[in-house]
Amino acid sequence: MLKGAQNKLEYYLKNNKRYAVNIVSKLIEIPTVNPPGKNYEEMVCFLEKECRKLGLATKKYVTPKDVLNKFGVRYGSKRVSLVADLDAGAGKTFHINSHYDVVPATDKWITDPFAAVIKGTKIYGRGSEDMKGNIASVLFAIKALKKCGIRPRINIQLSFTPDEEIGGRTGFGYLAGMGFVKADYAMSEGCSGNHVSMGNKGVLWAEVEILGKSAHGSTPHKGVNSFERMNMLVNEFGKLKNKISKRKTRHNMQDGVSKSATFVMGGFLEGGIKVNVVPGAVKFSIDRRLIPEENISAAKKEIEAVIKKFNARHKDSKVSIRFISQEEPAISGKDDVFFKVVSDAVKIATGKYANFSVMPGATDMRYFMWKGIPSLGYSASGGKKWHSDDEFVYISSLIKTANVYALVMKDLA
Ligand SMILES: [Zn+2]
Incomplete structure (x- = not known):
């Protein structure tokens, strides 16, 4: 039975990758360039629609002016975040955060950075790897669970936040600080393949x-x-x-x-x-x-x-x-069950044993880690060209990452 669900998920994901490719392409084509922070409202509007199609309840939060002033954010879009819930009526919540802003692109790109260009096994575009590809994987995971008739035993909460590229204080940091998001376990961007990050310097x-x-x-x-x-x-x-x-x-x-x-x-x-x-x-x-x-x-x-x-x-x-x-440095709260569930999911999806490590650079997960919440970093990958020219994401990574997320959603309780 268990094995059956696994196989079903994998089969679904492999045969419906067009969904993930389509989502990441649309995300790339909304240039949420930061600084100064552009097209945020358009992005949230798109994400809200996609979340609703998947049956999630959505809520928007706007970071107030005084918070923006405090952190020196004076230009660009309204800072809007989206929180989407899939309530299982459970006592615990698994939170997955993604930032939707991207760094600017130079004119040295071989493709148009804000047109998703598919070449062979890769999708090129600014934010494909950091981290719009991952947004596609997370949504794809939820879709796959639905299509396979698998109901998570834990509440799933997603957040899509701006301003990670300028420190996150006016995005996820604000949501976490205000208690607008909840988590017993959390995941966000980080390592990929069989590597999972569990903290940062x-x-x-x-x-x-x-x-x-x-x-x-x-x-x-x-x-x-x-x-x-x-x-x-x-x-x-x-x-x-x-x-x-x-x-x-x-x-x-x-x-x-x-x-x-x-x-x-x-x-x-x-x-x-x-x-x-x-x-x-x-x-x-x-x-x-x-x-x-x-x-x-x-x-x-x-x-x-x-x-x-x-x-x-x-x-x-x-x-x-x-x-x-x-x-402060950040390290995930300890939770053997959560680590095991993620570890097993990585093993199934990638065929390799999971390797947990600390990253030199920080991500928005630190806002949860500082609270002691078990929080891990894992995201879809490309050529590790975050912030550089010709950034891309592997289509195969979108699928495997979706598989990891789907398995974790299925198995956490
Ligand atoms: Zn990022």
Whole structure:
């Protein structure tokens, strides 16, 4: 019986792929380019219609002005999100989130980025892989369950949100923060194939300023060279960097990406105005990535301690720091049953054992992970050309990903 349902689903998905191809094509052809955020209302209108065709109850949410202002969103479409429910009358809910915005496209594409172009096994278009293809897979999964007469034993809730490409605070972050979405288990974009993501590193960005004293280049004794001070400070930070890079997460990292915490200096660098002037002020950036075992507050303290010591030792210069961005690392809440259901689904759909790992970059799932909700990242894939020219998604991946989602919806309870 169980096996029968599996086979039925697979058969249906393989033989009705036109549905997924059609949906992803239509999604690509609504250019929801962000920034500034275009055609959002048109997109939500389309998605709402498709969800209703599948029997889902829909509700729209508009992110209010004050929230947009708070996060510096001043241009573009109204920020509208869609939540769609398939109520099974169950106590628990399985939530699947997708962002529908895409990054802009250059003029270097071989195809029109906003016309879905099918070439062999691939569909080209901006957002095909990140992550409109996945939206098609999720809808296809629900359609397949219906057509195969399989009723999920868990409530299914979908959300389609904007602004992931600018951090998600005015999209999924807003919905999750307001409690407009619910989840006992959740999935959203992430790895693909037999890889499933279960968290991401944290980020701390800072700008460090060293104030010395400018003077004429011929009389350096009258000044304090902030550039030379920076050099000394960078050496001190180098010791911290060594310490930090020895910290390794106990979790798997995707594709062998570093398991270590990282510390990068000088991505941004500014100072000095002229060859014959002792530089009075310089600035440089720090990009600190945290493993899931670390936290922002401790990471800040470590950096600040170096500065405090440095300032105490060099009274004639002044180092200050400004933290410009900070996000805690995220890791999925533990739930053996959920992990097993996803793992089994991946094995059935791809023929390979699932591999759970932490991603270096963040997705909107972190808003659920921070709440301790078991949340995993899995999405349809192409050439891993997210955000670059000639992005595409494999048609076979749309089908397999739909199969994974359908199996998870069928088996979770
Ligand atoms: Zn994305």
